[in-house]
Amino acid sequence: MPDNTSGEPMEFFIDMQRCIGCNACEMACAECETNGQESMIHIHYVDRPFSVQTTVQVCMHCEEPACANVCPADAITLGADGIVHTAKTSHCIGCSNCVLACPFGVPKKSDTKELMMKCNMCYDRTSVGKKPMCATVCPSQALYFGTRTEIAEKRPNSIPVNHFGFGNENVKTKVNIMMPKGYSFLKVK
């Protein structure tokens, strides 16, 4: 049974402000057999001695994914639905180009598996209208998966942003970061 029957597509909305660092998303992700029981979502403290602020990182699914562009083995593909898939096990040569290229620091090279691994937005779930595991367990709904109409109703004080600037490079992503109203672009220094 899909989680959404409205016809409007569901998207990923992430609000760092709400993240409480509980690691529930990591635990839920790691329970999945698809990832070999390793979490593909990562919680980080920004500067633990001085703040309990945590950030949560999923694959942002770029419109022009740097990871796929630099892959010499064509292991990473961008689907027609905007999902950037994790490296094909048969193609990946474990070169780590994608790890170095990703502006968000998402792909991780597994030394034991000689394979790049990253979040694919629970493709087995989201492709059939279900929510990704992490968003289903997030107690503060820092990870929210739903329609734009829903998020506008639920979060009247913030706005989804999916344009990012890294130096001179602008990146547009499928995943949205929630920002205070009035912002439309996030410059990363």
Place this chain on the structure above:
Amino acid sequence: MAMLSGVSLTNEKSYMVGKFARLALKTANLDYNGRLCMVSAGAGNKKAFGLDRSSNSWEDLKHAEVILIAGANVSETFPTLIHYIWEARDHGAKLIVVDPRVTPIARTADIFLPVRPGTDSALFGAMLKVLADNDWLDHEFIEKHTSGFEDTLDAVKDYTLEWAEEITGVPAHRILEAATLWGKAATSFLMHARGIEHHTKGVDNVLGCINLVLATGRIGKPYCGYGTITGQGNGQGGREHGHKCDQLPGNRDITNPEHRQYIAKVWGVEEKEIPGKGLSAFEIIDAIHRDEIKGLISICFNPLVSLPNSNYVRAALEKLEYFVAIDFFLSETAHHADIVMAGSLHEEEEGTVTTAEGRVVRIRAAVTPPGKARKDSDIIMELAKRLGAEDKFTYADSEAVFNELRVASKGGTADYYGITYKKIEDNMGIFWPCPTEDHPGTPRLWEDFQFKTPDGKAHFNPVPYRESAEVPDEQFPVRLTTGRVVSQYLSGTQTRRIGKLVDQSPYPQLEIHPELAAKYGITTGDLVRVHTRRPRLNSRLWLWKPFVPTPYSYPITGAEKWRLTSSPTVRSTPFPKFPNLKPPLVS
């Protein structure tokens, strides 16, 4: 003989343990791990309202204008509550957080009041004075539905903002800002937890909070509420049905002749067969040391980790002539038992629990106990049989236990009589009190302003400020407090067996303000030894993530991987016999 129990048990099991200790073991000495948890809150609530339950469903939180959270690291200890708080904030609610540490929820607060550990009641007293000075009071409510307001106000008449700043370390202007926000709001919700309750003066702190709620009359109305946040899976229901040393089912008083008579009738015994008030949890340990108690049965309690001064507790357990532990894993405590009975997890038995809101919900048996493990209720029934009380424990299933509990709670303050398994299932849980089967339950208490105190009024209680059991001095100049981490639950009997959770928090960590760390020349990753007035111990304080703030600056949590080698004091308050867990002093 004595018995120790715990409030991670379902309502059914809690009720059975209470009956088992009194009728099969025939002992008065039964107490529970809630003694270390919520008794300060329960005692404060009973003094003020005559009843011990969160006043509202958390649905009311979502539309409160102001939310005040005191001493509750809700992000790490009750993550599911965060969702309600954020929903309120999406609707424009303002959040005030009182905590010595910048917890993840404090980080996002509109007003953060970083109190020195142990000074909370001074803060609440000063806030009450601001409310009165500015006439942000609900005079009609105070007049008609409360008592004790004048005396309570008199107790805080000298508590100026400057005085409060001196005591609490919170800047005066910030206290004023918080009191103003609270005072001017039309709707509000106040919640607190162990941070203000884990003190010898925990009841003072709780009453200080309740006074703020009553002064503004914001209770018993939509989006206006107050409640303490429970600590264990059944922190609410587990403290209502009679496995406390002074309690009978339905939150009845074991010293009250009428209450005793009623329960005797339900249990089919003579009133005199029910023992009187027994020793509390820590007093049981003392009594073992005095050779007054020689046998112990424990279920769902890991006192070696939970109780203060683990060496003292360990020596008591070793001293016992006979010790039976019922547990689903071999806890530190069970290691010292003569006989260990493998019991059940809550996933292995049907039952009900009562949420922090006072909502009775169903728990499902998803799996059966593996190997030779048995359901806790089977073990209790088998023991009762061997002790010659078989006729009192003839339950076919958990629903039969619940149906007896319903009758036993009937007419008590925690009245479950009208709640049935079917009703719970049909309504996503039922809020007690629910006195009759056609009663819908009570999500919001006090809408009729008929409080459960003898005079039917809500009671203000004067809270003159007093120092903690220990205050900093030359020898021990630093305050230590205790906290929790999200990855470990209670004494860790379950969570310390789960690899990924252990990875997150493999051992206790001491957190310390960077300035104080610099003073001692220590840094992240160092092993440190903490000296307190208690013997220096290598106790396993797995769940506690303490920090040492300097007396004059609020702490920002910091260094990790510092092993704590101390133990808090064992000094108890006269009432409600709560050990002084916060704040011991260190050097």
